[in-house]
Amino acid sequence: MLTFTEENYLKAIYHLSDHGRNDVSTNAISEVLKTKPASVSDMLRKLADKNVINYIKYQGVTLTHKGKKEALQIIRKHRLWEVFLVEKLKFNWDEVHEIAEQLEHIQSKFLIKRLDEFLGYPQHDPHGDPIPNENGEMIPKKQISLSEAPVQKQGIVMGLKETSPLFLQYLDKINIYLGAKVKVVDRIEFDSSIEIQIDGKKTAIVSNEVAKNILITE
Amino acid sequence: MLTFTEENYLKAIYHLSDHGRNDVSTNAISEVLKTKPASVSDMLRKLADKNVINYIKYQGVTLTHKGKKEALQIIRKHRLWEVFLVEKLKFNWDEVHEIAEQLEHIQSKFLIKRLDEFLGYPQHDPHGDPIPNENGEMIPKKQISLSEAPVQKQGIVMGLKETSPLFLQYLDKINIYLGAKVKVVDRIEFDSSIEIQIDGKKTAIVSNEVAKNILITE
DNA sequence: TAAATATTTTAGATTAGCCTAAAAAAAAAT
């Protein structure tokens, strides 16, 4: 059994390693979890003892098969709860992450099975991220960043790379939401900002920084 | 802010004090929380420092106004989540308590408001216990124990005093459920067991111990 | 009312998860 804190470490390592592909550094973990590197070193020894990470001192960590499976189950729970909060309890997509961060740690063999069923087996969370199934499998997102889209390219907003409340609130303000239809009207060479048309109506100019964080269908 | 553990202590004290009326002893708390009396003494000092209990050494504890309010909010959350699990996720009433024990500690200003709304403002949990409102007010149960009901008395099963899985499973077996119509057919003087008719159909004989734990409408 | 028993508290440890400061190792710069 993993503790609340251990689960958060595994999830952080999974995300930082790009789905378990690269090594992850102590400092990187300490940054996302807002703890000191010394605390991370302590925890890495503990996680290695539990056989959920491969850890050689000074050389970063990777998840073991068991660790990756655990991480994906937590991500599955997180995303299913987010769907519940938005679809059933009518929260906005920018309000659910913090609550899901708590709900993802509820322990019950049956709860998530029943929740998944209740929600109609959703494939994506409210931010467009795929939901792993019981075996940890998920459909990778087929999407490109708005910043890379050529002029005249049209697509559906499928996800975001950045999910901070400030960013989500900005998107709400300019009427960009998950499922919105966007079209690249012009690319301003001066600062790489992009003029877009949203849902065939209003146009807006978004900075390159913003465009980089919006993912649309290919 | 109260910790997970502090919340559990407050809830235990509330239940043991009969809605905050009587003093509660250290040993009684240690028994329901399955900790040693020494640990309870430590925690009582801490809770007194936070002004949620009135505590004089060797003389038991009562909840302060603030402590009672906190306890009732946790009970509100517990019972609303139980309704969700039974009504929406199709759990049986004997499967939900352990999960609600975890869900009751999720912190969010809005979550419970939204959940309450989603569930249609239920007044009772799946075991017939009243759900406190946002101010901690609830309708007291108007019910008597089946063991006290006179012969020929007819009533609806409104709640249970005992909610252990073993007891709930026994009730399922003899077809007693929340809302079932029961009628006292005979009282066996020898061992105080009671013959009852359920939903106007089958009759069964239940021990006095069982009857004591079944609550029916007056 | 004095002794025996039960209850409660204190003293001193332990574990998880965190910290700061210092040491060790690796990486980058000269």
Next chain:
DNA sequence: ATTTTTTTTTAGGCTAATCTAAAATATTTA
């Protein structure tokens, strides 16, 4: 190839929540 800088680990401490054993207090019994 050294020196400097950065990263990571270790050493030693802290707090919350628990424990066992012993001491203090209250209650019951004789």
